Amino acid sequence: MTPKIDLKTEIDAYRAPRDRFRIVDVPDLTYLMIDGSGDPNTSPVFASAVAALYPLAYALKFASKRELDRDYVVMPLEGLWWADDMDAFTTSRDKSRWDWTLLMVVPPWIDDDAVARARDAVGRRSPPERLDEVRLESLCERRCVQTLHVGSFDSEGPLLQRMHEEFLPAxxxxxAGRHHEIYLSDARRVAPGKRRTILRQPVR
Structure with missing residues (x-):
């Protein structure tokens, strides 16, 4: 059996210094993706998106191990976030105005056929409500600025403000793209004050 792959340790862009900014070049990656809008704390659309991603991600992992002898660690949940007025992120934090895409990286050998087979397998058991909305898509971010935030999601604003208003102009x-968050901690199991989140911003 080939060794289990952990892309978090192999891709440099999954490292970030705490409360300091780092410029990185992110490779083109392939993700499972699903879209939505509204406050992630209260929106049933958000909860149903998460409920659709995880079973499909694990079905892909188990199929890869079983059929290809290629095992890997399921990557953390990530999110792209945007709004018509980006002050909704850094100042007002008005989450009702947010649009988002939830995503999870998959290895490069995962293709549309593999996703279709995994979707069928999940669907035969207890299909999540939004299973058919999950798609496989590449994301090209290239040059980004990122940092590691430790704490609750609601306390990100000042750090993002420093990134946008101080570090970038300097x-x-x-x-040059959508605000990107990588949730290294499982929010269902880690207290808000200890959550570790990479905050990433594509730039030019």
Whole structure:
């Protein structure tokens, strides 16, 4: 059996310093994705998106191990976030105005056929409500600025404000994509004050 792969340890962009900013070049990666909008704390759409991603991600992992002898660690949940007015992230934190795409990285050998087979397998058991909405798609971010935030999601605002209003202008950079968060901690099991989240911003 080949060794289990953990892409978090193999991809440099999954490392970030706490409360300090780092410029990284993110490789093109393939993700499971599902879209939605509204406050993630209260929206049933958000909860149903999470409920659709995880069973499919694990079905893909088990099928890869069983059929290809290629085992890997399921990657953490991630999110792309945006709003018509980006102050909704850094200042007002008005989550009702947020749009989002939840995503999870999959290894490069996972293709549309593998996703279709995994979707069928999950569907035969107890299909999540939004299972058919999950898609396989590549994301090209390239140059990004990122940092590690430790604490509750609601306390991210000042750090993001420093990134947008101090670090980026000081380095001649500008926003060039959607705010990206990588949830290294499982929010269902880790207290808010101890959650570890990579905050990533594509720049040019």
């Amino acid at each position: 380095h001649g950079l500008r926003l």
